[in-house]
Amino acid sequence: MPSSTTAAFSTSDSSSRSPDPWPFQRFWHRRIACGPQVILRGMSTRSSQHHTPSASPLAPRRSTLRASFFKEVFSMYDEAQKARELALWRFEIIAPLLSLEGPRGTLNREIKRISLRTHEHPTRGRIKLGYGTIEGWLYTYKSGGLDALLSKRREDHGKSRLIDDDLAEKIEVLANGRPELDGPGILAELKAELDELKRPLPSLSTLYRFLRAHDLDQRSAPPRRDHRAYAFELAGDCWQGDVMYGPAIAEKDGTRRKTYLIAIIDDATRLIAHAQFYFEQHLRSLKDTLKQALLKRGVPRRLYFDNGKIFRSRLLLQIAARLGIHLIHSRPYRPQGRAKVERWFRTVRQCFLGRLDLKEVKDLDQLNRLLFAWIEGHYHVSAHRSLEGQSPLDRWVKLSEGIRAVPQDLDLEVVFLEETTRRVLKDGTLTLKGKVFEAGPMLIGKRVTVYFDPFDLRSVTLKDREGKTSDAFPVDLSGNRRVRRNPEKDPPSSPAPRLRALEGLAQRFDEKKETGERKEDTERKEENHDDR
Known part of the structure; x- marks a missing residue:
């Protein structure tokens, strides 16, 4: 009876929906915010419900996709987050063992059963865990809790056996003094200096690890600037x-x-x-x-x-x-x-x-x-x-x-006009943007302010010093040929004032001349009197 029920269920299930090549695909968006440990739980459950990897020809592809997905998820985490997620993953492995009950030997049998399964590691894909690894995690958790499952750093983390204190000092001097040098450049300089001492050089990867551990890998990056979020208080402030x-x-x-x-x-x-x-x-x-x-x-x-x-x-x-x-x-x-x-x-x-x-x-x-x-x-x-x-x-x-409203008496068309000054030439014209405009004979010789739209020069507005405005249009040379000129002004009817400057100058000159002649006559008479 159980076998027939199972067979009937399997037939019904296979006819109603096709096998899912990646059971994780339909629900990853609901679990991604909860962390990889929840994703793993869902994946292991769905995978066991549908089919085993060996039963499907798409199993290798599914495993590869899952592994690449976990690597992408973990790339968004920093080192501390990755360590916490790995600790939670380890806890999921040993969680069934914490509430296990039964006669003597039940724990050993369950650990062996877990070790025979394949597990989805967050970064390494599908792996198997040894009996001792699972047992070690179990007793580690019982003694220290979840923090005890965190990955421990090696005591020599960030240190290199090949880079001693003297070599480290040389690398720091080169990296800080020559920030433009990359890894191969630093190695080349070290080789030129250490060839005489016949000392082995570190590899390029070892050098990069040393630079990262001492915060020297970003030495050529631009300095960080102080950027702060801001906001104005009222609408229209900015x-x-x-x-x-x-x-x-x-x-x-x-x-x-x-x-x-x-x-x-x-x-x-x-x-x-x-x-x-x-x-x-x-x-x-x-x-x-x-x-x-x-x-x-x-x-x-x-x-x-x-x-x-x-x-x-x-x-x-x-x-x-x-x-x-x-x-x-x-x-x-x-x-x-x-x-x-x-x-x-x-x-x-x-x-x-x-x-x-x-x-x-x-x-x-x-x-x-x-x-x-x-x-x-x-x-x-x-x-x-x-x-x-x-x-x-x-x-x-x-x-x-x-909010400041646009004043009702303000003409935006005038506000958006460009402004400049020009002097009206003798022929009553002015030049603007390579075009000649007719200003009129009344403005000849005057300096005027010109308001214009640089993208529409069909007309411009002129304003003189008295505040009078007028429109000016491009010169029509053919039309000006047929326009009658204004008659010249008649000379004023009142008599012209008499010019006396030259007469006065001549009069003063004559007076000086007469004075000089009388003085000469007096001097001559005095000389004749002395001779007698």
């Missing part, structure tokens, strides 16, 4: 901005073109002030992103960018000065300060671009439409781990007391 390389999409003519995502994120709330894809990483793209962000989320107190060319432009500095924004740039080669916008770009790659079918994206407008929908419909309303479970939109509303 906006971070950056550019991310986006996917290549098709244009209207069918050619594929690279896109760039420009995004501005609020530091305190992680809310996206504005983000948009463009076909070019240009200042005009940054202008458009910043303008949309100001219209939607107000005026920030700080703007934090990197040292890219578009972020170092004079126009961006002028915009910040007109709006009272403190423009900040991160130090070169130190992007850690803008970690929030970089982390958001990672979210875009994983949660937006990863779910995007680029074959269905026909143009840039459709890509931006999907991005806006994802930001407003998913990202802004989803709980954020760094915001204590709040969504960016909820945190924005909570911290929005300090």
Whole structure:
């Protein structure tokens, strides 16, 4: 009866589901957080329930996969964690022996039975354990508990029999004095120095172990910098901005073109002030992103960018000065300060671009439409781990007391114009960005302030010293040929003032001349009188 029941169960089981080549595959994600000791327990249980390794042609493959998986899991642990996990694995081996009851010899028989099994070692794969090993672990645990099962370090750990104190000192001097030397370089220098003493040199692996034990393996690494997490208190205190390389999409003519995502994120709330894809990483793209962000989320107190060319432009500095924004740039080669916008770009790659079918994206407008929908419909309303479970939109509303709105009397179109000065030439024109504009005869010779959009030079605005403004357009040379010139001004009707400077000079000259002649006559008469 038992045999028939077993046969019926086996037939039913085999017909309902096929053998699992790796029983661990379906439940590893539920046990990985609990540590390898729980994984081992599940693996041994599932393996015994389904089939033995010898019964399946996939057993060698399964064993190899399990071993490689455990090595990958253990690579995430440090040395102390690995020692604890190995101790727990050893405890699992001896755990059935702790509650064992029975007549004399039961313990020996159970230990022998365990030693005949194969066990999944966390790093070495499937192994067998000797009788003495299992017995030693059992009595070690009974005498010292779980800590007694931890692997003991050798007394000479970190020491080398070949590297004595004198040789160790030479290696340290070379490693510290010449950090650019690698292992073979250090050995070459030691060989040149120790050849006369006929001393054996350590192997390369022995040298590397010595360098690691004395913290000399990272001597050429850059010094560690003090990076600290930070956050502003209120919404609008600081906006971070950056550019991310986006996917290549098709244009209207069918050619594929690279896109760039420009995004501005609020530091305190992680809310996206504005983000948009463009076909070019240009200042005009940054202008458009910043303008949309100001219209939607107000005026920030700080703007934090990197040292890219578009972020170092004079126009961006002028915009910040007109709006009272403190423009900040991160130090070169130190992007850690803008970690929030970089982390958001990672979210875009994983949660937006990863779910995007680029074959269905026909143009840039459709890509931006999907991005806006994802930001407003998913990202802004989803709980954020760094915001204590709040969504960016909820945190924005909570911290929005300090937001500065764009003044109603402020024209953003004028704010985003570039400003410079020019002197109007004799023909009533001025030159800007290689183009000649007609300023008019009333401004000839005057210095004016020019407001213009560097990406749209169809017209510019001029402002003189008196505050009067006028528009100037590119010169139409053909049209000026047919325009009648303004008549010259008539001379003034009042008589011109008399010029007396030269007459006065001539009069003074005549007076001096007469005085000189009279003086000569007097001197001559005196000479004649003396002669008599």
